[in-house]
Amino acid sequence: MSLSNLIKNWSTLRVKRPYEDQYKDKDYKWAMVIDLDACTGCNACTTACYAENNLPVVGKEAFSKGQAMHWIRIERYWGEGDELPKFPDRGAQFLPMLCQQCESAPCEVVCPVGATHHTPDGLNSQVYNRCIGSRYCSANCPYKVRYFNWWQYPERAWPNPLEQQLNPDVTVRSKGVMEKCTFCVQRLVEAKNRARTEGRRVEDGEVTTACAQACPTSAITFGNLADNKSQVAKMWARQQVDLAKDKQEKSDENMRGYRIFEDLRTYPSIVYMERIRDLQA
Amino acid sequence: MSKAHTLALFNDFEAAGRALQELKASNLPGFRMEDVLIKSPIEHPELSEMLGSRPVYVQLYTMAGAVLGSTIGFTLIASAQANFLQQIRGGRPIVPIPPDMVLTYELFILIGVLMTVVGCFIAWKLPGNRSPLYNTRISEDKIGILVKADPLVIPKVNGIFERHQPLEIMGEQGR
Amino acid sequence: MIQATDEKDIEIERRFVPKAKDINDEIAWAQINKDVLRSMERPRLMYWVIFLASLALFGFGVYCEIYQYQNGMGAADLNNPQVWGWYIATFIFWIGMSHSGTLLSAILHIMHADWRKPIYRFAEAMTTFSLMTAGLFVLVHLGRVWEFYYVVAYPNERWAWPNFNSPLVWDATAIGTYLTSSIVFLYFGMIPDLAICRDNAKGVRKKFYWLLSLGWQGTDRQWANFRVAYLTVACFLIPLAVSVHSIVATDFAVSQQPGWHITSFPPYFVAGALYSGCAAIITLFIVLRYVFRFEEYMTMPILDKTCRLTFAIAMVWTYLNLVEYASVWYGDDPVAKQTLLFRATGDYATYWWAMNFLGSVVPFALAFKSLRNNIPVMLVVSLLLNLGMWLERFMIVTPTFAHGYYPWTWTDHWMPNWVQYGIVAGSFGWFSMLFMLFCKIFPTVSMYEVKEMVYHRFVARKARA
Numbered sequence: 001m002s003l004s005n006l007i008k009n010w011s012t013l014r015v016k017r018p019y020e021d022q023y024k025d026k027d028y029k030w031a032m033v034i035d036l037d038a039c040t041g042c043n044a045c046t047t048a049c050y051a052e053n054n055l056p057v058v059g060k061e062a063f064s065k066g067q068a069m070h071w072i073r074i075e076r077y078w079g080e081g082d083e084l085p086k087f088p089d090r091g092a093q094f095l096p097m098l099c100q101q102c103e104s105a106p107c108e109v110v111c112p113v114g115a116t117h118h119t120p121d122g123l124n125s126q127v128y129n130r131c132i133g134s135r136y137c138s139a140n141c142p143y144k145v146r147y148f149n150w151w152q153y154p155e156r157a158w159p160n161p162l163e164q165q166l167n168p169d170v171t172v173r174s175k176g177v178m179e180k181c182t183f184c185v186q187r188l189v190e191a192k193n194r195a196r197t198e199g200r201r202v203e204d205g206e207v208t209t210a211c212a213q214a215c216p217t218s219a220i221t222f223g224n225l226a227d228n229k230s231q232v233a234k235m236w237a238r239q240q241v242d243l244a245k246d247k248q249e250k251s252d253e254n255m256r257g258y259r260i261f262e263d264l265r266t267y268p269s270i271v272y273m274e275r276i277r278d279l280q281a
Numbered sequence: 282m283s284k285a286h287t288l289a290l291f292n293d294f295e296a297a298g299r300a301l302q303e304l305k306a307s308n309l310p311g312f313r314m315e316d317v318l319i320k321s322p323i324e325h326p327e328l329s330e331m332l333g334s335r336p337v338y339v340q341l342y343t344m345a346g347a348v349l350g351s352t353i354g355f356t357l358i359a360s361a362q363a364n365f366l367q368q369i370r371g372g373r374p375i376v377p378i379p380p381d382m383v384l385t386y387e388l389f390i391l392i393g394v395l396m397t398v399v400g401c402f403i404a405w406k407l408p409g410n411r412s413p414l415y416n417t418r419i420s421e422d423k424i425g426i427l428v429k430a431d432p433l434v435i436p437k438v439n440g441i442f443e444r445h446q447p448l449e450i451m452g453e454q455g456r
Numbered sequence: 457m458i459q460a461t462d463e464k465d466i467e468i469e470r471r472f473v474p475k476a477k478d479i480n481d482e483i484a485w486a487q488i489n490k491d492v493l494r495s496m497e498r499p500r501l502m503y504w505v506i507f508l509a510s511l512a513l514f515g516f517g518v519y520c521e522i523y524q525y526q527n528g529m530g531a532a533d534l535n536n537p538q539v540w541g542w543y544i545a546t547f548i549f550w551i552g553m554s555h556s557g558t559l560l561s562a563i564l565h566i567m568h569a570d571w572r573k574p575i576y577r578f579a580e581a582m583t584t585f586s587l588m589t590a591g592l593f594v595l596v597h598l599g600r601v602w603e604f605y606y607v608v609a610y611p612n613e614r615w616a617w618p619n620f621n622s623p624l625v626w627d628a629t630a631i632g633t634y635l636t637s638s639i640v641f642l643y644f645g646m647i648p649d650l651a652i653c654r655d656n657a658k659g660v661r662k663k664f665y666w667l668l669s670l671g672w673q674g675t676d677r678q679w680a681n682f683r684v685a686y687l688t689v690a691c692f693l694i695p696l697a698v699s700v701h702s703i704v705a706t707d708f709a710v711s712q713q714p715g716w717h718i719t720s721f722p723p724y725f726v727a728g729a730l731y732s733g734c735a736a737i738i739t740l741f742i743v744l745r746y747v748f749r750f751e752e753y754m755t756m757p758i759l760d761k762t763c764r765l766t767f768a769i770a771m772v773w774t775y776l777n778l779v780e781y782a783s784v785w786y787g788d789d790p791v792a793k794q795t796l797l798f799r800a801t802g803d804y805a806t807y808w809w810a811m812n813f814l815g816s817v818v819p820f821a822l823a824f825k826s827l828r829n830n831i832p833v834m835l836v837v838s839l840l841l842n843l844g845m846w847l848e849r850f851m852i853v854t855p856t857f858a859h860g861y862y863p864w865t866w867t868d869h870w871m872p873n874w875v876q877y878g879i880v881a882g883s884f885g886w887f888s889m890l891f892m893l894f895c896k897i898f899p900t901v902s903m904y905e906v907k908e909m910v911y912h913r914f915v916a917r918k919a920r921a
Contacts, residue, residue: 002360006376013363017372066535066867075864097864104372106712112624113606114617117368130616132606133529133599135539136624140711142861144537148599150530175528176599261861264712267372319676322485322648323908324683329676339684361609361617370621380621383703384629390696391633394689398640401685405678407670415673417655420648422485422907427675 017118018103018244018267023226027201028121028192029243029269030183031225032212033235033257034096036275038219041094045072048214052184054170056157067150071181072098072211093275096220098211099124099145099181100260100268103243107137107146115178121192122225122269123183133176142261146180149173183222184209204230225269241271284316285432288414289442290423290449294325297424300445301331304428307441311431318412320425328424339400346396347389354388355381414451423448478571478757479906481913488910492649492901493656495748503747503892510888517882520875521596529599533873537857537865542876543597544707545849546883549732550590551631551704552725552845554638556733557583558697561641562690570912571761573905574753578744578895579737580642585890586736587635589883594628596879623706630703634696641689647672647682648904701729708852714795715856720783724776731773731815732845734766738838740891742831744900753901756829763828770819770841777815777848791861798859799851803869808851814844 006013023029049055055069062068076092101124108116108124115130116137138146152175158166166172169186173179191207204223212220223232225243236243239257240250246265248258256274259267291297297319305314314333321328329335359376367375412427419425428438439450524531534541557579564572595601607618607628618625651672654665672678702722709721718724741762745754784796799808821827821837828834858867894900 002364003356005365006356006360006363009363010376013367013376014374016374017369062530065530065533066537067530068536102371106371108369109371109373109619110622110624110711111370111619112622112628114368114370114619117370117619118372130606131600132603134597134624135599136622136707138536138539139857140713142712144860144862144865147536148534148539149528150534151528175530176601178599264861320674321676321679322674323904323911324679329680332676335677335680337680337684339681339688343688358609358620362620364615364617366615366617368619370619373621377621380626383626383699383706384620386699387626387629387633387696390692390699391636394633394637394640394692394696397685397688397692398644401644401681402670404681405670412673412675419674420652420655421489 020242020244022103022244023122026120026226028188028227029225030101030122030188031223031232031236031243031269031271032101032183032209033221033232033239033271033273035219035221035273036093036095037256037273038217039074039094039096040217040219041074041076041092042216043074044214044216045096045211045220046070046074048210049181051165052167052170052210053182054166054172056153058151058153059156062151069147069149069153069179071145071147071179072096093277095272096211097143097145098270099183100143100266100270101181101183103267103269104265106140106142106264106266110136110140112136121188123185123188124180125185126178126180126182128171128173128177128179131177133178135178137178142264142266146178149175149177149179151175201227204232236271239271239273243267243269283432284429285435286413286427286429286452287435287439287442288320288416288425288427288451289439289447290416290418290425290451291445291447292423294321294328294424296445296447297321297426298328298331300426300442300447301328303441303444304426304438305331307437309430309434309437311434312428312438313430316429318427318429320415320419320427322420322422322424325424337404339397339404342400342403343393343397346400347393349396350392351385351389354392355385358384416449416451418448478761479574479753479755479909481910481917483752483910485907485910488903488906489652489656491750491752492899492903493653495750495900496653496896496898499747499896500749503896506743506747506888507892510885510892513885514882514889515885517879517885520878520882524596524875524879525601532875532879535867535870537860537867538854538870540597540853540857542850542872542880543593545846545853546880547590547593547597548704548725548849548852549846550586550593550883550887551701552729552732552849553586553736553842554583554590554634554733555697555701555726555729556737557581558638558693559730559733560737561645562693562697565690566687566694570909571758573909574750574755574901575737575741575758575762576905577642577646577898577902578740578891578900579733580638580645581891581894581898581900582733582736582740583638584635584642585887585894587631587638588890589887591631591635592883592886594631623703623710626703627707630696630700634700637689637693637696641686641693643668644682644689645686645902646898648674649899649902652903653899698726701726713856713860714789714792715784715799715852717792718780718784720776720779724773724780727769727773727776728845728848731766731769732842734762734769735838735841735845738762738766738834739842742835742838744895745831748895748900750901753906759831759834760825760828763822763834766838766841767819767822770815770822774816774819777812795856795859799855802855803858804851804855807847808855811844811847811851814840815848818844 049072053071055071058068075095075097078092105124108118112134113130113132115127117125119125135148138148154172187207191202195202204227208222212222221231221235223230225233225236227233239255241248241257246262257271258274259271317332319328358381362376414427416425430438442450532541560572560579561576595604598604607625609618647669650665650669654662654669657665705721705725708716709718711717741754741759744750784792818837818840858870
């Protein structure tokens with residue numbers, strides 16, 4: 001059976017992704033835009049993520065060792081470009097970093113057991129039950145956005161009765177498992193199921209991630225890239241970012257949209273919009 | 282026809298060689314060169330050549346193992362990737378050729394090695410093939426010649442052995 | 457007249473083709489049996505010292521592993537960018553060490569280098585046991601070791617297969633193949649010697665060797681098949697050994713990280729593997745020679761040849777090491793270049809320079825005959841070379857994590873804690889414990905091949921006379 005399948009479908013099995021218009025006829029391709037100019041570094045997204053996705057608060061000691069579990073983190077950078085002032089007079093600039101849901105993800109290739117792979121709606125999924133904790137995915141992730149359960153966190157993070165506040169839709173992960181941002185896949189699945197029952201596609205704005213929902217300045221926009229009318233698709237188009245290209249050709253050099261480490265050919269699903277700063281002020 | 286065995290121990294390869302030469306020339310009835318076995322602590326190709334050609338078929342097993350290992354290996358891996366739980370990983374094709382080549386290569390070697398050893402065991406007719414008459418001094422430094430022949434010829438064979446200063450001649454009753 | 461020219465030939469050969477006599481060829485075959493079998497009975501006191509010390513080390517390693525198993529990988533003080541730590545570095549070290557056994561037993565066998573005969577058996581055993589140790593590190597390293605079998609492609613009703621794209625699966629396959637083949641090779645080559653043990657043992661031991669020797673009687677048919685099969689397996693083992701360490705190198709070369717994504721990694725790793733393996737052979741040579749009183753068989757000319765081989769491989773490694781740096785430098789990828797600079801000048805600069813010194817400068821000690829023939833010096837040098845090779849692996853793994861692509865995750869001077877030290881030390885205990893047990897139970901010097909060696913020299917001498 002497998003052999004005939006192999007021979008019959010050989011050409012489809014040999015397709016390389018991403019290719020142009022890969023999601024044109026598909027229903028969903030989840031993507032995001034983060035406007036760095038709007039980000040104030042308030043960390044509301046991180047907090048929302050902790051609440052939504054049952055992230056353990058690891059405590060001071062583990063945090064200082066670098067064992068924190070923040071799926072989305074706010075990075076602070078002092079100064080612009082080459083300039084690195086000792087006393088930043090205009091404060092830091094912030095960059096919310098989360099899993100880029102790469103179309104050609106380095107982590108997926110190297111996982112020995114296939115615990116991480118690509119879903120049809122363009123997510124980089126992580127199967128906790130399958131993960132054996134080789135941590136190769138994290139080693140190969142250029143963004144270092146994968147977080148490993150170094151300890152048996154559930155016992156420490158939610159002492160009785162705190163476990164009552166856990167989100168019932170999300171698994172609590174045990175020690176020795178890799179995890180990362182899922183684009184709040186539990187919300188996406190629910191919305192997709194509801195829409196399918198009603199015989200339609202998920203509409204724009206019907207579902208969003210916890211971080212986008214919590215952002216007070218609406219710096220994060222989440223949506224369906226396969227839907228041309230969605231906010232995200234319009235922003236991607238306006239910024240002339242093409243999902244399947246590793247080098248974007250832009251008509252205007254001042255266009256703000258970019259993807260991080262595009263030249264590594266990971267094809268991320270998140271477009272960042274560069275911060276505008278008046279350097280003379 | 283029942284056969285009997287006799288084993289002569291010699292001190293060195295020269296004496297054993299001379300004994301073999303004479304056995305070969307003797308043309309005794311009920312005795313064939315194919316029934317002669319040399320037992321020695323190290324390999325001595327010149328001596329075994331006197332026994333006539335005794336082909337070795339181990340390479341055929343190796344060949345079979347190498348071919349089987351590579352073809353079955355590749356087919357199994359590729360069809361495992363193509364089963365109904367197809368997973369797209371990192372934008373690579375579902376059946377990627379370079380990784381499969383690496384794994385095929387390893388399986389080619391693994392099955393090749395195992396089949397070689399199995400082939401050798403088959404050639405030794407193992408387990409359970411213990412040829413009769415053995416002397417522990419053979420594993421030390423002596424050379425033994427084992428002859429299987431008609432019980433009537435055994436004394437004559439022993440006679441030939443006697444002429445080349447054997448250390449010891451062991452015999453058994455014909456069954 | 458003819459007699460005279462012969463003598464003249466011999467004289468010329470003696471003067472211009474100086475051949476160190478590897479072992480005393482007057483030695484009687486029965487004496488060989490006696491000496492080697494004696495080693496399996498009463499070794500020097502040092503044997504028990506080494507054995508008990510390694511047992512203790514291993515015990516401590518087991519304790520650390522249990523602690524880590526119960527608490528999670530955090531117990532080993534790993535963190536987000538530093539996800540691998542010393543486990544993977546030591547894993548590569550042990551894999552590398554296994555390669556020289558194959559070099560001695562397979563490559564030199566095919567090339568008919570006689571001098572390998574007294575020492576290849578323990579080198580091959582070293583291959584097997586260091587592979588076992590390396591395999592242990594894969595398990596120690598896993599976050600959920602109780603699910604390790606997910607890596608193996610076994611048929612299951614959920615149709616869940618391992619990811620065949622992953623270099624870790626290649627690793628598992630390659631190491632599995634290599635371990636199987638080298639155990640087969642080690643055992644197969646030992647069958648004639650096991651028959652010798654069978655013929656001389658008593659009691660339970662006799663039963664044991666009787667089973668293992670598979671009824672070997674040294675008949676001409678057995679020898680003929682044995683020779684062909686042994687040679688074939690040796691031919692398979694050479695490309696296998698090269699492929700195994702190349703595949704381990706792809707763990708790094710296939711990834712995208714700076715300092716890892718380097719085309720020359722596979723040959724570089726293979727050279728490093730042979731290098732550390734040869735150094736380990738020198739160490740074990742000296743230990744076994746003393747412990748089992750093998751002065752007759754593990755002779756100075758053989759040590760000399762091993763040292764010269766090690767020196768040659770050390771130079772190959774040095775070259776490939778420089779090629780790695782040069783290609784990163786001229787490749788002009790800013791990130792890779794910065795990682796290289798970080799290694800040479802950053803937090804780990806001490807280790808990096810120590811590695812280059814130990815790996816490229818210290819081997820020059822092997823170039824001097826007086827040093828080569830000094831056993832204590834060679835013991836120290838060989839241990840230093842292996843320290844250098846271990847540092848090399850440490851320098852491959854850790855600085856890339858500490859200074860990778862993403863500046864926000866750069867870490868300060870990361871070093872492991874006592875759990876990792878304990879497990880790494882325990883692995884050395886595990887290896888030497890197994891190795892010492894092997895030497896006590898099985899003949900460490902290949903008796904039948906030493907006999908061949910003596911016999912061929914005897915024949916050659918007689919033909920000349």
